Amino acid sequence: MGRFLSGITEEMKQTKRVQLLDVTKDQVRHVAQRYLVDAMAKGEERVAFLGEKQPWVDGEWKIREMDVKGAE
Numbered sequence: 366m367g368r369f370l371s372g373i374t375e376e377m378k379q380t381k382r383v384q385l386l387d388v389t390k391d392q393v394r395h396v397a398q399r400y401l402v403d404a405m406a407k408g409e410e411r412v413a414f415l416g417e418k419q420p421w422v423d424g425e426w427k428i429r430e431m432d433v434k435g436a437e
Contacts, residue, residue, distance in 0.1 A: 404410075418428060 422428065
């Protein structure tokens with residue numbers, strides 16, 4: 366049913382999984398630099414969902430808490 370509604374096959378899903386698993390740490394850093402850090406330097410706001418708040422996050426970051434655990 367899902368394939369009928371979305372047009373996405375299991376093979377397509379597996380291809381996407383493999384592509385995501387092939388991403389390197391350096392590629393993630395490059396994208397974060399380009400779309401988050403550089404954009405902030407230009408005054409362009411970006412939103413990123415990164416996970417749990419880490420102790421290394423400094424006061425320059427705008428943290429917006431979202432209660433996604435309670436959402437269904």
